[in-house]
Amino acid sequence: MSxxxxxxxxxxxxxxxxxxxxTACGSSDSSSSNGTVTLRYxxxxxxxxxxxxxxxxxxxKQHPNIKVKIELxxxxxxxxxxxxQIAGRTxxxxxxxxVAYFPQFAQQGVLTDLTPYIxxxxxxTSVYDSxxxxxxxxxxxxxxLPKDWDTIAQVYNKTMLKTAGLTQEQLSGLxxxxxxxxxxxxxxxKLTIDKNGKHPNETGFDSEHVKxxxxxxxxxxxxxxxxxxxxxxxxxxxxxxxxKWTINQPSCVQAIQFVRDLRLKYHVAVPASVTNTPNGAALxxxxxxxxxxxxxDGSWDLNAYQSSMKGNFGVAELPAGPVGKGTVYNGxxxxxxxxxxxxKEAWQLVKWLGSEESQKIIVATGSVWPGxxxxxxxFVTVWQKQGVDVSAFSKEAGDTTIGYPLTTSSATYxxxxxxxxxxxxxxxxxxxxAADSVNxxxxxxxx
Amino acid sequence: MIVNIPxxxxxxxxxxxxxxxxxxxxxxxxxHRRRSRxxxxxxxxxxxxxxxxxxxxxxxxxxxxxxVISLFDWNLMGSPHFVGLANYREMAGDxxxxxxxxxxxxYVVLNIPAQTVLALLLTLAMNRRMRGGKxxxxxxxxxxxxxxxxxxxxxxxxxxxxxxVVNQFLSLFGVDGPAWLSSTAWAMPVLASVNIWQxxxxxxxxxxxxxxxxxxxxxxxxxxxxxxxxxxxxxxTLPLLRPSMFFVLVTNTIGSFQMFDTVYVMTxxxxxxxxxxxxxxxxxxxFQLFRTGYASALAMLLFALILLVTAVxxxxxxxxxxxxxx
Numbered sequence: 001m002s003x004x005x006x007x008x009x010x011x012x013x014x015x016x017x018x019x020x021x022x023t024a025c026g027s028s029d030s031s032s033s034n035g036t037v038t039l040r041y042x043x044x045x046x047x048x049x050x051x052x053x054x055x056x057x058x059x060x061k062q063h064p065n066i067k068v069k070i071e072l073x074x075x076x077x078x079x080x081x082x083x084x085q086i087a088g089r090t091x092x093x094x095x096x097x098x099v100a101y102f103p104q105f106a107q108q109g110v111l112t113d114l115t116p117y118i119x120x121x122x123x124x125t126s127v128y129d130s131x132x133x134x135x136x137x138x139x140x141x142x143x144x145l146p147k148d149w150d151t152i153a154q155v156y157n158k159t160m161l162k163t164a165g166l167t168q169e170q171l172s173g174l175x176x177x178x179x180x181x182x183x184x185x186x187x188x189x190k191l192t193i194d195k196n197g198k199h200p201n202e203t204g205f206d207s208e209h210v211k212x213x214x215x216x217x218x219x220x221x222x223x224x225x226x227x228x229x230x231x232x233x234x235x236x237x238x239x240x241x242x243x244k245w246t247i248n249q250p251s252c253v254q255a256i257q258f259v260r261d262l263r264l265k266y267h268v269a270v271p272a273s274v275t276n277t278p279n280g281a282a283l284x285x286x287x288x289x290x291x292x293x294x295x296x297d298g299s300w301d302l303n304a305y306q307s308s309m310k311g312n313f314g315v316a317e318l319p320a321g322p323v324g325k326g327t328v329y330n331g332x333x334x335x336x337x338x339x340x341x342x343x344k345e346a347w348q349l350v351k352w353l354g355s356e357e358s359q360k361i362i363v364a365t366g367s368v369w370p371g372x373x374x375x376x377x378x379f380v381t382v383w384q385k386q387g388v389d390v391s392a393f394s395k396e397a398g399d400t401t402i403g404y405p406l407t408t409s410s411a412t413y414x415x416x417x418x419x420x421x422x423x424x425x426x427x428x429x430x431x432x433x434a435a436d437s438v439n440x441x442x443x444x445x446x447x
Numbered sequence: 448m449i450v451n452i453p454x455x456x457x458x459x460x461x462x463x464x465x466x467x468x469x470x471x472x473x474x475x476x477x478x479h480r481r482r483s484r485x486x487x488x489x490x491x492x493x494x495x496x497x498x499x500x501x502x503x504x505x506x507x508x509x510x511x512x513x514x515v516i517s518l519f520d521w522n523l524m525g526s527p528h529f530v531g532l533a534n535y536r537e538m539a540g541d542x543x544x545x546x547x548x549x550x551x552x553x554y555v556v557l558n559i560p561a562q563t564v565l566a567l568l569l570t571l572a573m574n575r576r577m578r579g580g581k582x583x584x585x586x587x588x589x590x591x592x593x594x595x596x597x598x599x600x601x602x603x604x605x606x607x608x609x610x611x612v613v614n615q616f617l618s619l620f621g622v623d624g625p626a627w628l629s630s631t632a633w634a635m636p637v638l639a640s641v642n643i644w645q646x647x648x649x650x651x652x653x654x655x656x657x658x659x660x661x662x663x664x665x666x667x668x669x670x671x672x673x674x675x676x677x678x679x680x681x682x683x684t685l686p687l688l689r690p691s692m693f694f695v696l697v698t699n700t701i702g703s704f705q706m707f708d709t710v711y712v713m714t715x716x717x718x719x720x721x722x723x724x725x726x727x728x729x730x731x732x733x734f735q736l737f738r739t740g741y742a743s744a745l746a747m748l749l750f751a752l753i754l755l756v757t758a759v760x761x762x763x764x765x766x767x768x769x770x771x772x773x
């Protein structure tokens with residue numbers, strides 16, 4: 001296929017498919033006559049935007065000839081938009097990258113290999129957590145610098161926990177099993193109250209009119225809900241990195257069934273009709289409405305809880321499952337678009353966002369755990385000052401963790417799992433059936 | 448839209464105020480007429496040019512593009528691979544596609560009859576002089592002027608199972624409303640009702656215009672013949688509304704087949720794929736799974752489907768008599 005044919009196809013496709021579906025995303029020429037360059041920087045998390053703006057203000061001060069425009073698109077639209085922008089050659093100069101989509105981008109050549117820049121600037125990459133740094137490598141090339149890391153933990157309402165006579169230590173020390181739910185379900189029963197003040201383990205409990213639930217779970221892909229339970233049950237999600245999905249194995253299905261039981265059998269978790277993605281209430285909103293006492297959520301949402309609960313929240317470890325403790329460990333990077341017309345300036349931004357100086361600014365806002373591990377303690381201190389002990393996240397990072405699945409089939413998995421598992425949580429499909437269908441369809445898309 | 452001005456309605460060339468101090472000789476006149484005919488054509492094309500360019504650039508080129516892309520395997524980023532009719536073969540055996548077709552037809556069936564009957568009833572109610580009639584008319588059309596995405600978000604709140612106004616209203620009567628958008632049985636009717644609510648006023652506008660074009664004398668004659676209101680409606684109003692009805696049905700049906708925004712905002716095709724309509728499925732294949740070729744093939748299927756249904760409507764309406772009172 002010749003380049004010109006491809007260009008015609010690209011033009012026609014973006015015209016045809018974008019016209020009715022997405023709003024026009026005009027690409028403006030980013031350099032002006034006085035020599036200032038405007039870089040576009042795409043992110044998907046509104047909660048992190050204020051922190052980034054602080055870092056970027058410092059960057060702009062150091063580089064008076066560079067302006068940075070943040071383009072915020074929610075996770076649900078982020079990848080659709082980015083990929084169409086790449087097709088139309090109008091992608092942002094720098095953008096947040098995720099391991100779910102990184103492999104395909106690297107293969108397609110839309111990311112800039114940073115190795116020559118790193119060498120030229122003699123950048124010391126040993127400051128980063130090696131697990132995070134190597135996550136952005138492919139065939140000896142470096143496609144991003146670690147921006148942050150995250151794990152999942154239990155965020156709880158302090159008042160509710162106290163009222164139920166529970167402590168943070170107790171919440172961190174719970175365990176679950178598939179026969180009677182274990183101490184985890186018992187604690188959640190204490191935290192679940194119907195309109196008459198009864199708990200789910202008492203006779204006369206009205207499961208249709210629950211005033212306060214023990215737990216709320218929500219995730220478009222499993223990262224903040226059943227992947228954690230799966231890890232705690234010895235489930236691996238994949239046979240190996242880049243391999244086949246194995247989510248229909250017994251250890252995985254049992255975990256999925258347990259998460260389903262929390263809602264439908266034990267009645268201790270907020271019904272799926274309220275929390276199912278993409279249109280359900282977000283977890284910080286559920287907590288703000290006092291609908292649940294505990295949620296499983298990622299460290300990136302801390303500032304959302306801070307703004308809605310004003311310090312009345314704490315962080316405890318996830319429970320242990322039949323096999324032990326476990327959570328999902330992941331992180332993001334900043335990628336440099338290969339089609340950027342200002343690669344030198346864009347590299348300055350990537351370098352800055354990966355620098356200790358910038359990550360210090362981010363850490364000071366309590367936004368996300370840094371990609372540079374020596375700053376972890378600063379993050380703990382920042383939250384201690386707000387009265388919140390966030391060490392559960394880092395404690396879990398040191399325990400058994402599972403990385404975000406590495407696969408070329410993320411897009412298919414993400415589309416299939418959302419609808420199928422929403423049905424499981426609603427009780428309209430069995431855990432086994434949903435796991436089988438998602439597993440089969442995702443494996444068919446593995447390249 | 449391109450409007451073809453019929454020759455008969457064009458002002459005759461001689462009437463166009465050319466400086467004619469001395470009456471032209473016959474041969475001069477002929478030359479004159481030919482020249483002004485050319486000039487008229489040029490003027491027409493100049494006036495048509497903007498919409499013609501728009502039509503070619505934003506409609507014809509993309510349509511041809513979709514036809515071509517449907518023969519390729521392409522993820523928007525890498526090189527497209529020519530695959531011939533493979534996308535169409537895959538489509539034939541893809542149960543999700545046929546579910547999407549069924550869902551779309553179900554949506555159209557829920558939407559169009561209810562919307563048309565409601566609009567007709569509204570039209571009859573509004574077609575009289577009454578206090579506040581104009582205000583009401585504006586109110587009915589307002590939903591159509593609002594942004595569908597914003598409306599979808601508002602309706603999402605309204606249908607929230609626990610905090611939504613719909614279920615709170617039902618609870619006043621002791622009814623426990625369902626979790627509307629989480630129910631495979633209710634989700635599609637909810638989407639249809641949102642669209643009915645949105646477009647009924649708009650449909651009413653066209654029917655009202657049609658109704659007011661019916662000569663009063665016919666009703667007077669019917670009165671003399673002793674026809675009751677039911678007879679008058681079925682013998683005069685309904686037959687004479689046929690041109691408006693034709694327009695409204697054809698455009699609304701096409702619009703319903705192409706419904707996207709409400710699904711996108713309210714359900715994303717869920718729960719359990721029960722609201723996965725054709726257009727949403729095309730979007731998902733193209734922009735979430737990045738299968739542009741396959742999505743284009745699906746777009747061709749939707750196009751064929753709409754063409755077929757529209758053709759049936761045209762044939763149905765054409766064989767009926769058209770009344771002309773002009």
